[in-house]
Each structure stands twice: as structure tokens, then as C-alpha cells.
Amino acid sequence: MRIDVLTLFPEVCEPYFAASILGRAQTAGLVTIRCHNIRHYSTDSHRKVDDRPFGGGPGMVLMCQPVKDAVEAVEQEAGGPTTRVVLSPRGERLTQSIASELAGCERLMLIAGHYEGFDERIFELLKPREISVGDYVLSGGEAAAMVLVDAIVRLRPGALGDPDALAEESFTGGLLEYPQYTRPREYEGLVVPEVLFNGDHQKIEQWRREQARRITQERRPDLLDRPG
Numbered sequence: 001m002r003i004d005v006l007t008l009f010p011e012v013c014e015p016y017f018a019a020s021i022l023g024r025a026q027t028a029g030l031v032t033i034r035c036h037n038i039r040h041y042s043t044d045s046h047r048k049v050d051d052r053p054f055g056g057g058p059g060m061v062l063m064c065q066p067v068k069d070a071v072e073a074v075e076q077e078a079g080g081p082t083t084r085v086v087l088s089p090r091g092e093r094l095t096q097s098i099a100s101e102l103a104g105c106e107r108l109m110l111i112a113g114h115y116e117g118f119d120e121r122i123f124e125l126l127k128p129r130e131i132s133v134g135d136y137v138l139s140g141g142e143a144a145a146m147v148l149v150d151a152i153v154r155l156r157p158g159a160l161g162d163p164d165a166l167a168e169e170s171f172t173g174g175l176l177e178y179p180q181y182t183r184p185r186e187y188e189g190l191v192v193p194e195v196l197f198n199g200d201h202q203k204i205e206q207w208r209r210e211q212a213r214r215i216t217q218e219r220r221p222d223l224l225d226r227p228g
Contacts, residue, residue, distance in 0.1 A: 001031045001105065001156060004074050004082065005145050006067070007112040008049065010035035012142045022150060025159045033149060038062075041070040050115050059116030067111065067122050074109065082107040084128035086118070087141035087148065091130030094148060096171040098131065102148075103155035110148060112141030174223055176216045178208040 005013055016022070017033045025031045039047040043065060050060035075082055083105045092098070102108060111128060123130070133144040153159055181192040195207045216223050 001103075001153075002078055002082075002107050003031060003033045003149055003152070004078060004107075004109045005033065005035045005112060005149070006038050006070050006074065006109065007035060007140075007142055007145065008038050008114050009140065009142055010037050013112075013146055016146050017149065021159060022153055025153050025156065028158065030156055030158050031153050033153075036070060036074055038066050038070050041073060042066040043069075053116065057116070061116050062113055062118045062122070064119045064121050064125070067118065068125055071109065071111070071126055078107055078109075080107070082109040084109050084111065084126055085148070086111045086123070086126075086128040086130050087113065087133070087144035088117075088130040089132050089135075089137060091132040093135075094131050094133050094151065096151075099148070099151040100155055103152045108152070110141075110145045112145045114140040114142075171223075174216075174226060175212040176220060176223070178211040178215070 007013060013035050017026070017035070022031075022033065026033060039049055042049050048063075049066045050062050053059070053061045071084065083102065085102070085108065087110065111126075131144075131148065133147045138144060181196065185192050185197075193207070195203055198204075213224075
């Protein structure tokens with residue numbers, strides 16, 4: 001899998017992509033993640049990539065030319081068309097299902113905006129999928145791009161050391177994860193549930209399912225109402 005991230009601040013993303021699971025996945029050859037500076041594709045002598053919005057208003061808007069040229073140049077380098085994604089607060093909200101869908105792509109391009117957003121013609125010309133990581137506003141799309149890359153790469157076969165780990169995580173099967181415990185058995189008067197020590201794996205699995213459903217009902221009851 002190849003993921004290209006187009007951004008004005010590659011230095012923000014690159015250290016994160018080089019660390020932990022993402023770094024190991026790249027070392028193992030499971031994924032290639034490359035960051036590209038949109039400024040490098042500007043035809044302006046000062047590498048200008050933004051301008052004031054027509055009609056007035058605060059902030060600056062990313063211009064068509066640098067973004068479109070960056071997309072086309074990187075796709076040519078990557079060997080063909082990619083699945084294009086713009087990180088945008090007006091996009092569909094990221095879910096585990098969407099992450100799983102994108103994890104099946106062999107070539108993926110994430111476009112991280114900044115300032116007041118993109119010239120609307122960028123969407124009309126490039127026809128990207130728009131994805132939001134939540135109902136809040138960030139200073140730029142870099143943090144959102146890192147979230148999306150993390151969510152995707154860990155779903156690729158071999159990215160996690162234990163292949164069964166994905167089956168136990170929150171949102172898998174529509175529930176939040178059950179409580180987890182480790183040593184010591186008692187800490188400041190709080191004791192690990194006895195069921196986890198009885199060696200009866202059927203009872204342990206039943207307890208975990210019950211706890212997962214209880215926590216989901218208490219904290220995210222909307223998940224229980226979703227179809228499937």
C-alpha cells in the first residue's frame with residue numbers, strides 16, 4: 001500500500017509516520033507513506049499557495065493551481081490514479097468501517113488543507129472523497145491526516161503483532177471495548193474481577209461481552225442503534 005500526504009507542513013507529519021506501528025509497518029514493507037509539500041508545486045515566484053477569498057471575509061484560501069498540480073504530479077510518480085481524500089470538516093465522519101474500506105486501497109492520497117480551506121473548484125476538478133475526523137475545527141488538516149493514516153495502516157495485514165488484536169478493539173462489532181486489567185491484582189483497594197482468574201474461558205468471554213455492551217450502553221448508546 002502507498003499513501004501520499006499532500007500538506008503545507010510535511011515536517012509536522014513525518015515524525016509521527018516514522019514512529020511506533022506506522023514506522024514498523026514501513027520498515028516491514030507493508031506500507032509506504034510519503035509526504036509532499038504543496039508549496040513545491042506553486043508556479044508563483046514566491047511559492048504562494050493561498051489568497052484572499054472573493055467576496056471578503058477573514059483568512060486565506062488555498063488556490064487551485066498548486067493543489068491540482070501537486071495531485072497530478074504525485075499520482076504520476078505513484079504510477080497511476082489514487083483514491084483521493086480531502087480532510088474536511090464538512091466531510092463524512094470517520095468511522096471504523098470507513099477506515100477498513102480505505103485500508104483496502106493500494107494507492108491512497110490524503111490532501112491536508114490549512115488556513116480557511118480550499119477554493120471550491122479544487123473539489124469540482126479533483127472529485128475527492130471528503131472525510132472529517134469529528135465535529136470540531138483544527139488549525140489544519142495535518143492532525144486529521146495523521147489520525148486517518150493511523151486508523152488505516154493498523155488494519156493492514158501484518159501491521160499489528162497479534163492478528164487477533166483487531167477483533168477485540170472498540171467499534172469492532174459495534175461495541176466499545178470491555179475493561180482491561182494487568183498486575184497487580186489489587187491496587188489502592190481496587191480489585192480485578194474474580195472471573196478473570198477462574199480459567200473458564202467461556203465465562204471470561206461472556207463477562208467481556210456483557211461489559212462491552214454495558215459500557216457502550218452507558219457511554220455511546222447511539223452505537224447500539226446503528227444497523228448491522
